Amino acid sequence: MAKPQSHREAPRKVVVVGGGTAGWMAAASLVKFLGRLVEVEVVESEAIGIVGVGEATIPQIRNLNRALEIDEADFVAGTNGSFKLGIEFINWRRLDHSYLHNFGSIGLSVNQIHFHHHVFRAQAEGYGGDLWDYCVNTQAARAGRFAPMERLGSSPLGGVAYAYHFDAALYGQYLRRYAESRGARRTEGRIVEVIQDPESGDVERVRLEDGREVAGEIFVDCSGFRALLIEGALKTGYEDWSRWLKCDSALAVPSRNTRPPRPFTQAIAREAGWQWRIPLQHRTGNGHVFSSGYVDVDTARETLLANLEGEALAEPRLIRFTTGRRRKFWNRNVLALGLASGFLEPLESTSIHLVQSGISRFIQMFPTRPIADAERDEYNRQVTLEFERIRDFLILHYHLNERTDSPFWIDVREMDVPETLTSKIALFKASGRIYRDAQDLFTEASWLQVMHGQGLTPQAWHPMADKLSEAELRDMLANIRQIVTGAAAKLPSHADHIARCCAAPQAA
Numbered sequence: 001m002a003k004p005q006s007h008r009e010a011p012r013k014v015v016v017v018g019g020g021t022a023g024w025m026a027a028a029s030l031v032k033f034l035g036r037l038v039e040v041e042v043v044e045s046e047a048i049g050i051v052g053v054g055e056a057t058i059p060q061i062r063n064l065n066r067a068l069e070i071d072e073a074d075f076v077a078g079t080n081g082s083f084k085l086g087i088e089f090i091n092w093r094r095l096d097h098s099y100l101h102n103f104g105s106i107g108l109s110v111n112q113i114h115f116h117h118h119v120f121r122a123q124a125e126g127y128g129g130d131l132w133d134y135c136v137n138t139q140a141a142r143a144g145r146f147a148p149m150e151r152l153g154s155s156p157l158g159g160v161a162y163a164y165h166f167d168a169a170l171y172g173q174y175l176r177r178y179a180e181s182r183g184a185r186r187t188e189g190r191i192v193e194v195i196q197d198p199e200s201g202d203v204e205r206v207r208l209e210d211g212r213e214v215a216g217e218i219f220v221d222c223s224g225f226r227a228l229l230i231e232g233a234l235k236t237g238y239e240d241w242s243r244w245l246k247c248d249s250a251l252a253v254p255s256r257n258t259r260p261p262r263p264f265t266q267a268i269a270r271e272a273g274w275q276w277r278i279p280l281q282h283r284t285g286n287g288h289v290f291s292s293g294y295v296d297v298d299t300a301r302e303t304l305l306a307n308l309e310g311e312a313l314a315e316p317r318l319i320r321f322t323t324g325r326r327r328k329f330w331n332r333n334v335l336a337l338g339l340a341s342g343f344l345e346p347l348e349s350t351s352i353h354l355v356q357s358g359i360s361r362f363i364q365m366f367p368t369r370p371i372a373d374a375e376r377d378e379y380n381r382q383v384t385l386e387f388e389r390i391r392d393f394l395i396l397h398y399h400l401n402e403r404t405d406s407p408f409w410i411d412v413r414e415m416d417v418p419e420t421l422t423s424k425i426a427l428f429k430a431s432g433r434i435y436r437d438a439q440d441l442f443t444e445a446s447w448l449q450v451m452h453g454q455g456l457t458p459q460a461w462h463p464m465a466d467k468l469s470e471a472e473l474r475d476m477l478a479n480i481r482q483i484v485t486g487a488a489a490k491l492p493s494h495a496d497h498i499a500r501c502c503a504a505p506q507a508a
């Protein structure tokens with residue numbers, strides 16, 4: 001048997017191409033988790049700059065921060081951040097309708113079945129109220145309240161689940177300081193050529209405009225939509241999903257704050273797309289994601305500017321994209337992360353998470369020398385599934401709508417959707433059941449909230465929900481409602497919490 005090669009002698013040289021959110025998340029994680037096993041060099045070009053729009057996250061980012069040992073107050077202050085309890089979807093089901101997709105759970109599982117079966121039974125019997133009456137995040141969000149809370153008093157109910165909004169440029173700088181202080185090296189310059197080994201086809205080195213070269217054993221392509229290595233050099237190919245996710249453009253603009261920051265993101269459906277509002281301490285991030293097949297850029301810009309809450313602080317910036325994914329996320333000795341790996345519109349703030357999960361899977365599977373095909377294949381299999389399940393979740397928001405006011409909404413309702421989504425919708429419709437695949441980022445509670453929020457009510461509930469007598473069920477529901485409302489009422493306002501724990505010096 002061949003002797004396994006030791007990694008103790010020579011650290012693996014990892015070159016991260018790109019210094020946007022993806023590049024610095026990768027560099028920070030590599031130096032922290034692999035330590036002396038790697039030597040990390042980030043190559044970036046200030047002249048090219050970063051896309052600079054990813055500003056809303058999901059709760060998993062707190063796991064990354066914990067693993068990196070980042071202090072929350074320092075982090076929120078350092079990125080001009082705010083807290084996020086979920087996303088409010090306005091006008092998605094129909095005009096003048098809204099619901100919140102909250103992080104965390106709704107109620108708690110009783111008699112081993114999900115809570116919503118009990119609520120749907122109660123609703124059918126004429127009591128029980130609204131599904132979101134049992135969700136502390138909704139109650140806090142609607143009242144503009146926030147503070148971390150692990151559990152709701154002494155009850156078994158889960159506490160407040162949350163994520164962050166932050167300034168994308170400040171987030172990159174924050175992680176850059178982190179990574180550089182732990183040994184990552186940064187090289188400034190524009191890459192003009194990617195040089196491959198003529199025999200293996202692996203990337204060997206990149207050449208900069210001024211002639212300098214940076215060589216490495218593993219390359220992490222974080223070059224954004226340019227995808228310099230994974231596509232430019234390796235021609236990996238792209239699977240286009242725009243037949244289902246028809247938006248292909250976004251206009252982004254910051255605006256002045258006119259009110260205390262909401263503890264949630266807003267996603268407001270427009271004629272042929274939707275608008276985001278992301279509240280930060282010093283400004284609000286806004287954007288209009290739209291389908292150029294249904295609305296022209298000038299109209300999209302007017303719509304965005306007409307719907308800002310405060311004065312625009314810059315000219316709207318146009319970004320074009322093709323929704324889909326790279327055919328392989330890890331090809332030869334190149335791992336693609338961030339926009340270089342694919343694009344899913346920011347409806348559920350999943351892109352930064354995909355960077356996090358990509359890098360964490362890669363560290364779990366940090367390759368042998370030489371890299372085995374089986375390692376790459378397994379990585380690609382897992383990431384493909386994760387991308388596909390998120391894709392289905394995003395399509396769900398569009399597909400289940402009742403709008404008749406624009407061709408876009410009618411078309412997305414009538415289009416065929418992937419079979420994996422069709423069967424999920426059918427199962428929920430028939431019986432209220434939701435099953436989550438192993439690589440599904442979103443929990444049952446998330447699927448539930450969007451399916452129900454978009455107007456789907458199951459025709460039946462789990463038979464086990466009938467185990468409780470009516471009196472027992474009424475009692476249990478009233479009790480949980482009381483705990484949830486009481487807990488939300490105890491929270492301070494979001495603005496007070498920020499002022500107390502993590503106000504950014506420049507935002508004060």
Ligand code: FAD
Pocket residue numbers: 017018019020021022023043044045046048049050051052053054055056057168189190191192222223224225226228250252287319321337338339340346349350351352353
């Ligand atoms: P970039 O930020 O584009 O960075 C690319 C880097 O590569 C830069 O440093 C650049 O200088 C460097 N580079 C490129 N070419 C060269 C070269 N030739 N030589 C040297 N360096 C080079 N995600 C979320 O999670 N939440 C959101 O709310 C969200 N909103 C979004 C809204 C929009 C409209 C878009 C388009 C994306 C959004 N995203 C969001 C996605 C998120 O912005 C990205 O996933 C994240 O910013 C990572 O980007 P990146 O680092 O891959 O690319």
